Amino acid sequence: MMENTAPLPGFVPTPLVDPFEIFVGPVFEHGAAGARTYAIRVDARHVNRRGVMHGGMFMTLADLTLGQAVWDATGKAPCATLNMQAQFLEPAVEGDIVQVVPELIRRTRALVFARGDFTVAGRIVFTAASVWKLLGQD
Amino acid sequence: MTFADMAMGQTLRAETGARGSSTVSLNCDFVGPGHLHDVVEARVHVSRRARTMVFLSAELLAGERLLMVASGLWKVVAPS
Numbered sequence: 001m002m003e004n005t006a007p008l009p010g011f012v013p014t015p016l017v018d019p020f021e022i023f024v025g026p027v028f029e030h031g032a033a034g035a036r037t038y039a040i041r042v043d044a045r046h047v048n049r050r051g052v053m054h055g056g057m058f059m060t061l062a063d064l065t066l067g068q069a070v071w072d073a074t075g076k077a078p079c080a081t082l083n084m085q086a087q088f089l090e091p092a093v094e095g096d097i098v099q100v101v102p103e104l105i106r107r108t109r110a111l112v113f114a115r116g117d118f119t120v121a122g123r124i125v126f127t128a129a130s131v132w133k134l135l136g137q138d
Numbered sequence: 139m140t141f142a143d144m145a146m147g148q149t150l151r152a153e154t155g156a157r158g159s160s161t162v163s164l165n166c167d168f169v170g171p172g173h174l175h176d177v178v179e180a181r182v183h184v185s186r187r188a189r190t191m192v193f194l195s196a197e198l199l200a201g202e203r204l205l206m207v208a209s210g211l212w213k214v215v216a217p218s
Contacts, residue, residue, distance in 0.1 A: 056139050063139070084165070085165045
């Protein structure tokens with residue numbers, strides 16, 4: 001399909017394991033655990049008929065990147081998304097680089113609260129907050 | 139989430155006759171896992187239709203098993 005897998009200068013590809021995430025990737029990252037920046041280049045697979053990034057793709061990117069941050073904080077503990085709240089502020093178009101620095105707000109024994117502001121050229125286009133369950137923890 | 143967004147947007151256009159719409163916010167509760175080969179069905183409800191904004195909710199099911207509860211807010215781009 002019309003994916004653009006060219007490298008992103010200054011970034012390395014994020015190792016992805018879920019087949020669905022591999023399908024929509026590549027996703028790129030730089031920085032150390034706990035303060036990583038993630039980025040995706042919007043390509044022809046990610047857009048709707050108006051040529052802007054699909055809302056579902058934004059939420060997939062949010063789930064992927066906030067999940068990576070949860071994994072960084074928990075030593076890749078098995079976990080699942082319980083809830084995600086998303087706000088769509090502005091469109092992103094094909095060729096845009098969408099970036100996020102995920103924040104972990106709080107961690108309890110069984111839950112992690114995460115959020116992120118997603119930017120294009122410094123402007124916030126999308127925000128998401130999600131609650132994660134660490135599987136096997138009560 | 140993508141399927142919920144699609145099904146809710148499609149329902150909005152079918153129910154309101156709007157030619158286009160934009161998702162403003164979407165809240166998803168992941169109630170249970172969906173498995174490979176599941177057929178997932180979305181049941182969408184229009185909670186309120188205002189002049190330019192529409193409130194929608196949806197349940198995603200595999201048979202009788204609830205997978206996701208979603209609610210969201212859409213802006214009608216081109217009212218007909």
